[in-house]
Amino acid sequence: MAMFKVADELGGTYSTLREGNGDTRFDAKDLVFGRPEQAALGVEYYMCIDDDDLRTRMNDGLEAIRAEVAANGTDVDKVLAYVLDQEAGTSDVAFQGGLKRDCDAKGNVLPERRGKTFADFVADPNAQGAKLQPPHVAALRFYTTAGFRTINNDLRDQVRQKAGKQHPFPVTVAFANEALKRLRAVGATSKQPNDRVWFCTAA
Numbered sequence: 001m002a003m004f005k006v007a008d009e010l011g012g013t014y015s016t017l018r019e020g021n022g023d024t025r026f027d028a029k030d031l032v033f034g035r036p037e038q039a040a041l042g043v044e045y046y047m048c049i050d051d052d053d054l055r056t057r058m059n060d061g062l063e064a065i066r067a068e069v070a071a072n073g074t075d076v077d078k079v080l081a082y083v084l085d086q087e088a089g090t091s092d093v094a095f096q097g098g099l100k101r102d103c104d105a106k107g108n109v110l111p112e113r114r115g116k117t118f119a120d121f122v123a124d125p126n127a128q129g130a131k132l133q134p135p136h137v138a139a140l141r142f143y144t145t146a147g148f149r150t151i152n153n154d155l156r157d158q159v160r161q162k163a164g165k166q167h168p169f170p171v172t173v174a175f176a177n178e179a180l181k182r183l184r185a186v187g188a189t190s191k192q193p194n195d196r197v198w199f200c201t202a203a
Contacts, residue, residue: 043177046155047167057171061135064171065142072168076146083141088113095146126186136179139172151176 044054057064062084069080079101082091088102089109099105102113121127122137132140143151154160154167167173 043155043173044170046161047170047173048161048164049166049170054170054174058135058174060171061133062138065135065138065169065175068169068171069142069147072150073147074150077150079145079147080138080142083145084118084138088116101145126183130179130182130185132179132182135171135175136182139176140179142172143176 044051047054057068060067066080066084069077073080079091079093082093082101089100091101094100100107102116103109118134118138118141121141122132122134127137151169151173154169155173160167
């Protein structure tokens, strides 16, 4: 895509939107517009899960996220263990053209991530300002890894949705969705309305 070509020419600032195998988080050719009534029903509708069932599972917080990723995730989705249990920048796994999680293009741990554990991300002032709980932060961190693929692909899978088959990670998606809404509180208190909203990316 032309956008990625330009990004590469600018030093790859935005090229991390593309995976090493060519997969992208955002692909205009796959854009599908739903009907207004579908949008009003929310993401739970597309995950084919009963509201009460989802709320019950969400009560288990991090353990529910661990359980559904363990039960339904791919080998790539095992990155959740890094997100929850390892210090930022300690993973040797390379992706997206050799990049490592929480590191710069040269493989050095980003200064703002050095020594950080999951608890540190939860304690971040922006996370606290948005009233994010550990499951919210876990879902956001997980989504910024290659785990995004399972989340996005199954949300876009109309065959799955029409068949009434449940999304593999309904709890994770629900917490991520809730977290993004809460993060608007951070932007709302910013003196600069166009400032980048804090996002605890692991990629």
